[in-house]
Amino acid sequence: MKSDLKDVEIKYLGKLIDRIVSIRKERGMSQEKLAVESEIARSLMRGYERKERNISFANLVRIIKFGFDMPIEEFFSEGFDSGTEKKKKKK
Numbered sequence: 001m002k003s004d005l006k007d008v009e010i011k012y013l014g015k016l017i018d019r020i021v022s023i024r025k026e027r028g029m030s031q032e033k034l035a036v037e038s039e040i041a042r043s044l045m046r047g048y049e050r051k052e053r054n055i056s057f058a059n060l061v062r063i064i065k066f067g068f069d070m071p072i073e074e075f076f077s078e079g080f081d082s083g084t085e086k087k088k089k090k091k
Helices: 003-026 033-039 044-048 057-067 072-077
Strands: none
Touching: 003 033, 003 044, 003 057, 033 044, 033 057, 057 072
């Protein structure tokens, strides 16, 4: 069970980072500009994008709200969780 949970955590952390990178690039922002706008150290931003560091909730909110000037709902709205498989419950 713990293994399954870890797999889910890794999957969704990857999805979060992929979404951040995608939006950053769509907006023509550098890592440095996003870090500055979000008030996050550039080294942290680089670590997030390389998937070397886990992102805190506080920093995720900073990136979405201050870096992207975007509502939280919009960040998660565009098919963020599409294609996920529902596990069958064991009886």
